[in-house]
Amino acid sequence: MSQDLGKSLLAKTDVIIESWIAAIREDVDVESSKDLAYKSVRNSIPLVMEALATILSQSISDRHQKLEDNGWEHGIVRAEQGYDVAEIVREYSLLRTIIFDVLTPELIANSGTEIIEKVKTIDSTLDRVITLSLESYLATRLKELEQVRSQLILTNQELTRLVATQKEDVSHMAHELKSPLNAIMGFSSLLLQQQKQAVKGNETSLSLQMTEKVVSNGRQLLRLINDILEVSRYETGKIPLNIEPCNVRSLIQIVVETLTISANQKDLEIIFNCDIPPEKVQTDSLRLQQIVTNLVSNAIRYTESGTITVTCSVESGDRWSLTVADTGIGLNPEAQAQIFEPYYRVGSKKGYSEGSTGLGLTIVDKLVKLLQGTINLDSELGKGSTFKVIFPL
CATH class of the missing domain: 1.10.490.70 (Histidine kinase N-terminal domain)
Structure with missing residues (x-):
């Protein structure tokens, strides 16, 4: 038997x-x-x-x-x-x-x-x-x-x-x-x-x-x-800069694919759209990658359901833009005024997001300025946030 x-x-x-x-x-x-x-x-x-x-x-x-x-x-x-x-x-x-x-x-x-x-x-x-x-x-x-x-x-x-x-x-x-x-x-x-x-x-x-x-x-x-x-x-x-031709579409695509696993763990969808031709942009690819990674990671951290949309396109006046929009918790006007300040984190101390250091968006803001760009925030409490960065081509 x-x-x-x-x-x-x-x-x-x-x-x-x-x-x-x-x-x-x-x-x-x-x-x-x-x-x-x-x-x-x-x-x-x-x-x-x-x-x-x-x-x-x-x-x-x-x-x-x-x-x-x-x-x-x-x-x-x-x-x-x-x-x-x-x-x-x-x-x-x-x-x-x-x-x-x-x-x-x-x-x-x-x-x-x-x-x-x-x-x-x-x-x-x-x-x-x-x-x-x-x-x-x-x-x-x-x-x-x-x-x-x-x-x-x-x-x-x-x-x-x-x-x-x-x-x-x-x-x-x-x-x-x-x-x-x-x-x-x-x-x-x-x-x-x-x-x-x-x-x-x-x-x-x-x-x-x-x-x-x-x-x-x-x-x-x-x-x-x-x-x-x-x-x-x-x-x-x-912070040294290495400015050279950069395939923005490919660089951002790699970042998005890397962070898709984290998004999937929360049942979030990342949508990526880019109409910038390869080798069109002159920038520091490493610093740009840091900016994209921090913005998308931040969107995932503060979004519990819905989508995160990453868009890059050519703007008028020899400039291009990177936009990261989410359907997350959003920010009230007071939080929007402080969001780029060092150590500022959304929520109460007991409700701080795991993994947040309060320096991610501070670094983004400083790197954007280093690359001669500007960053703007459009957000509404409970309806999500949109970060738009504009860089010179």
Whole structure:
């Protein structure tokens, strides 16, 4: 009977995987899977199923190794795809349920003792795969944490120079840095303590959660530091320009495609229209890319439903325009008057958008002026905002 159950699992693998992916697509607790292609969600699960079927048929050591290798790879891929711990655990929970549902006819054909034995084998095997996936997920997150730490070290000297030479707004800057820095220090300390123990069970979950918080706060701190440095470079006149012919349509298209993933996660549509001929514009492509990225990212951040429209066209008088319009929360007149000021963020302190440093639009404003352009805002509270930038050709 043991071989029959393994063969039945192999024969029904496609059915199990199809049902599993359908369940994941519908499950609100596995949000990261919604924007992934079928193949990406499927990942290494067929290989896990094959190894599980072999174990149910006969206990062979190299098959166990194959199962462990596939479980390890699954965790790495999920980390790269942006899953969190709860989503990985949830997708394996769904897989377990579907396997038992599909194999019920074969299981009940066995004696009571055999049923218990097979159920224990399936459970213990899946538990091992889950543990391996979480361990590899943790290893990937720790590697990412080390990269963030290295970046923080590289920017530390320049930040120290900034604080020493630019006294204005230093107290404000210190206040903004305090929260993410304290979080990184606190969670790092707890994480190091956890890593001294075996990574298993609930301890694994706790370690992963702490790692994610450290990485998230580290990224936020880096983003804030880099924005502060960018503003500082502008103020001291240290932003070099490289003016050359630029294919504006292609440059903006690349930015839009890159940010489409973030927009799709909020069910937003980005519409792009451009009638400027290639190589028509003379500008600094890197600085223009920064402007477009900040404007579109800002539109995504403050829009919960609807569309974001990016338009570029030739204006009269040897000028061209870039327009980013959204259907987001909009701004009242008071907010519009302060929107380009350093550290100004829309909403109350408790309602600040995640990832916002309050410097994105300040940088846009300064870069637009650096490229001899002008920027205008047309917004209405509750109906969205339109930023229009006009540059010389």
